[in-house]
Amino acid sequence: MSDERFIGIIDSGLGGLTNVRELMRLMPGERLIYVGDTAHAPYGSRSDETICCYALKSAEFLAEYDLKMVIVSCNTISAQCLSMIEKKFNGIPVIGSVLPGVRAAVMRTAEKRIGVIGTDAAIRSQAYTRAVHSIDSDIAVYGKACPLLVPLVEEGLIDFDVTRAAVQHYVYEMIDLGVDCLILGCTHYPPLIEVFQGTVGTRIQLLDSSLWTAKEAQDILVALDAFNPQKHGGIRESRFFITDLIPAHKEQVRLFADFQDIVLQLIPSERYHR
Amino acid sequence: MSDERFIGIIDSGLGGLTNVRELMRLMPGERLIYVGDTAHAPYGSRSDETICCYALKSAEFLAEYDLKMVIVSCNTISAQCLSMIEKKFNGIPVIGSVLPGVRAAVMRTAEKRIGVIGTDAAIRSQAYTRAVHSIDSDIAVYGKACPLLVPLVEEGLIDFDVTRAAVQHYVYEMIDLGVDCLILGCTHYPPLIEVFQGTVGTRIQLLDSSLWTAKEAQDILVALDAFNPQKHGGIRESRFFITDLIPAHKEQVRLFADFQDIVLQLIPSERYHR
Numbered sequence: 001m002s003d004e005r006f007i008g009i010i011d012s013g014l015g016g017l018t019n020v021r022e023l024m025r026l027m028p029g030e031r032l033i034y035v036g037d038t039a040h041a042p043y044g045s046r047s048d049e050t051i052c053c054y055a056l057k058s059a060e061f062l063a064e065y066d067l068k069m070v071i072v073s074c075n076t077i078s079a080q081c082l083s084m085i086e087k088k089f090n091g092i093p094v095i096g097s098v099l100p101g102v103r104a105a106v107m108r109t110a111e112k113r114i115g116v117i118g119t120d121a122a123i124r125s126q127a128y129t130r131a132v133h134s135i136d137s138d139i140a141v142y143g144k145a146c147p148l149l150v151p152l153v154e155e156g157l158i159d160f161d162v163t164r165a166a167v168q169h170y171v172y173e174m175i176d177l178g179v180d181c182l183i184l185g186c187t188h189y190p191p192l193i194e195v196f197q198g199t200v201g202t203r204i205q206l207l208d209s210s211l212w213t214a215k216e217a218q219d220i221l222v223a224l225d226a227f228n229p230q231k232h233g234g235i236r237e238s239r240f241f242i243t244d245l246i247p248a249h250k251e252q253v254r255l256f257a258d259f260q261d262i263v264l265q266l267i268p269s270e271r272y273h274r
Numbered sequence: 275m276s277d278e279r280f281i282g283i284i285d286s287g288l289g290g291l292t293n294v295r296e297l298m299r300l301m302p303g304e305r306l307i308y309v310g311d312t313a314h315a316p317y318g319s320r321s322d323e324t325i326c327c328y329a330l331k332s333a334e335f336l337a338e339y340d341l342k343m344v345i346v347s348c349n350t351i352s353a354q355c356l357s358m359i360e361k362k363f364n365g366i367p368v369i370g371s372v373l374p375g376v377r378a379a380v381m382r383t384a385e386k387r388i389g390v391i392g393t394d395a396a397i398r399s400q401a402y403t404r405a406v407h408s409i410d411s412d413i414a415v416y417g418k419a420c421p422l423l424v425p426l427v428e429e430g431l432i433d434f435d436v437t438r439a440a441v442q443h444y445v446y447e448m449i450d451l452g453v454d455c456l457i458l459g460c461t462h463y464p465p466l467i468e469v470f471q472g473t474v475g476t477r478i479q480l481l482d483s484s485l486w487t488a489k490e491a492q493d494i495l496v497a498l499d500a501f502n503p504q505k506h507g508g509i510r511e512s513r514f515f516i517t518d519l520i521p522a523h524k525e526q527v528r529l530f531a532d533f534q535d536i537v538l539q540l541i542p543s544e545r546y547h548r
Binding site: 039040045046047050053120121147148150151152154155157161162165166169244245246248269 | 313314319320321324327394395421422424425426428429431435436439440443518519520522543
């Protein structure tokens with residue numbers, strides 16, 4: 001039985017489109033309602049309380065739609081307040097973006113040493129360490145906050161000396177620490193995957209959180225028999241809401257999602273108090 | 275006659291403390307009420323409407339105090355919505371941070387070529403070009419948005435190869451353009467002044483907006499006979515409010531203001547709707 005209800009996506013901005021890209025590759029028949037809180041991004045440098053306050057507003061906006069699943073694409077929100085969002089959507093499956101990448105890494109680490117890179121708030125939360133240890137407490141977890149990478153990617157500075165220097169600055173220590181799996185724990189990192197791989201070499205396996213989160217969403221929809229195999233949904237029947245709109249967003253959509261026909265819609269202030 | 279009322283300071287975050295440092299050097303007897311909107315920073319990558327909406331909230335918070343002057347330390351707010359704030363504080367002098375640096379540059383440019391660096395929103399507003407041309411329409415103005423510099427400075431990465439590469443990326447073209455004055459049009463740039471000077475050499479004069487804004491405030495208070503020459507005010511009798519608080523703010527206070535005794539106070543949510 002197919003279930004034509006929407007999948008809701010919560011993100012702190014446009015980075016979640018890297019997750020949307022993977023979702024659409026795996027499930028081109030699904031229809032999405034995306035809400036990206038560009039008026040308050042970036043969340044990674046905010047306090048725990050403020051992140052939860054902002055994420056709750058997005059959850060309230062999404063809750064007005066008839067949803068079959070909610071995906072929290074933003075790793076910072078997932079790390080800080082997934083349980084709050086689960087409560088808000090009581091009865092609907094809520095998929096966070098911390099656990100899928102963690103599971104993939106735990107299955108792959110031979111050295112039992114996993115590295116995680118992400119925002120300040122995601123790393124500070126210790127959510128990755130707790131998630132790894134809930135599966136195997138013998139695995140060492142090394143977290144590193146990389147606050148410059150979000151603005152670099154948002155500027156579109158990918159194949160660029162400043163970016164390579166910043167990536168080296170953050171991830172060289174993962175080589176010294178002997179990790180064999182590195183979780184890319186932020187939606188903004190997939191465009192940098194070649195820069196990361198060029199920096200850490202092939203001995204370290206990179207786990208793209210956006211990809212593993214999409215796979216988990218697919219597994220759960222299949223298990224619930226709520227998967228839409230037909231190609232009647234997709235980007236054109238999805239809606240992409242944001243809370244602030246600037247000219248640079250167009251280029252960011254291209255970078256994160258590579259879809260020509262994503263149209264961003266500004267949520268009017270009467271529907272979303274900024 | 276001295277006037278012991280407060281000077282109100284509006285800023286989008288903690289960068290305005292570079293302006294506070296200059297104010298305290300020039301006028302150690304003044305008492306300040308600072309409001310830094312750290313819950314919504316950085317403003318530089320937001321739309322015109324959203325910047326004005328956020329700045330108005332800070333103005334409303336400040337308007338509860340008995341003020342003799344308001345200084346808009348943030349260049350982005352000044353460039354986007356100074357007139358709105360002037361209306362809000364009808365009857366009290368409101369000092370923006372665009373015009374003071376512009377006046378200093380116009381008086382100094384022999385080549386009649388002025389460069390300006392700032393946030394996306396400040397440069398996009400064309401406020402600097404309009405301000406220069408309101409004084410001398412024969413002067414060419416070259417604006418360059420430098421979005422990476424705010425996160426680099428907030429990370430404390432000053433004497434650092436990534437930062438030098440980013441500064442070169444943004445300002446080398448000012449040399450080719452033949453400017454002889456470069457306005458540092460963002461509160462975050464003063465900690466980088468040696469990096470800038472090392473990049474553009476001594477032929478280009480740097481105009482620190484935070485410093486010239488403080489000088490203008492002093493001139494106006496003296497002209498109004500509202501200046502407090504005694505040392506009875508100062509940082510200890512000033513109050514520093516912010517809208518979000520994270521551990522990294524402590525280090526940013528040290529970097530921007532170099533004052534040991536600035537205590538940041540989080541505005542409770544009942545007084546400031548986030």
